[in-house]
Amino acid sequence: MDVDDLLTQMSMATNTLNYQSTLIVYRPGYEPIPYLWKHGIKDGQSVELLNELNGPNARIVRFGNQVSFLNPDMPAHSLQQSHIHGPFAHNLIRNPELISEAYEVILVGKSRSAGKEAWQLRIVSRDNSRYHYILWMDAQSHLPLKLNTLNVKGELIEQVQATNLQISETLDADFAQLEQSGMPQIMHINPPKAFSLNWAINRLPVGMKKVKRDIHRLSITDDVVEYVLLSDGMVDVSVYLQKASFAQPDDVLFTKDAVTFLSRVNDALQVSVIGKIPPATAQRILQMIESVDAPATVNP
Structure with a gap:
């Protein structure tokens, strides 16, 4: 077979x-x-x-x-x-x-x-x-x-x-x-319009792709974050990015139920990676995310 x-x-x-x-x-x-x-x-x-x-x-x-x-x-x-x-x-x-x-x-x-x-x-x-x-x-x-x-x-x-x-x-x-x-009606979430972060992912693990990117407002803290969904077909990985409100000298890392949570502040940008992946892979994804210059404004 x-x-x-x-x-x-x-x-x-x-x-x-x-x-x-x-x-x-x-x-x-x-x-x-x-x-x-x-x-x-x-x-x-x-x-x-x-x-x-x-x-x-x-x-x-x-x-x-x-x-x-x-x-x-x-x-x-x-x-x-x-x-x-x-x-x-x-x-x-x-x-x-x-x-x-x-x-x-x-x-x-x-x-x-x-x-x-x-x-x-x-x-x-x-x-x-x-x-x-x-x-x-x-x-x-x-x-x-x-x-x-x-x-x-x-x-x-x-x-x-x-x-x-x-x-x-x-x-x-x-x-x-x-x-x-x-059944309840489908919920349509209207993201805040006045929100923009400048960042890029340079490289991802083999077979992993960016499948979704939008703006979320977290229900617990009411913070506005940019959300990216990565997937390799087997597992989904969520990446949350927001403006850092405080200094975080060390990474925050823990694993529960095979799910890894990793957070780091870099270039005034707080990035959190959450997914059913090994901690080393979460570190690798986080290292590939960096701030970039905002696109230049062209006057008409």
Whole structure:
């Protein structure tokens, strides 16, 4: 069996089948988090539900390109986006061709996961600057069953494990009761206009690209920041830039749940890098960001 064929079949299965899967997300040193993940086709479009089974019954519902966040502890809202950020990396299981520049996928062979025969694949960072992964895919349905995230030393830092996978010919009852018209309206954020920072990224790790750049106002501090989203297809990295309001002689660096946070003040510019990447890669990205001269104003 060819690797590309397996990835294509996984993408087709993930995007077109009616299924539900109970997932356990485990990170060493932390309590496992259970999720219920459902997918189906309703009125010709893809619908998806991700429900955290512990806590206040937080749910994320997707109708096509509308994702709605329903949490009893927060105001409900919707965003226009093509996917839910769930336990499995969305491009890996839906658009695997988008990870090929940054990662090599190697077929290990047949294995077993969640009581099912499975194909096992290794996903290796081409320049060794990202985490590595091991994926188990159901040999019959080609749906994902398990994903291990390993650091550069080969140590497990996160595991997503399906414990119960069910496939149906019919749409799940939860989707039959949900209507897109009953979801919150899509939120459109109007960024401040009078805000400009002059900076540039000189170089990025292999396969990583700038996919979004805009202005945000942080809800907690009300600070206005410039936001850049970087992606290698497997992981997303957020970069926040703002005018430094105080001197910060040392970097602020910490890692939690495989996510690295790094902040530095340079040339009166505070830059923060956040993503599921090794600290050394966050340092590398930050070092590639520098202030540049403002463009000259041309008088008519």
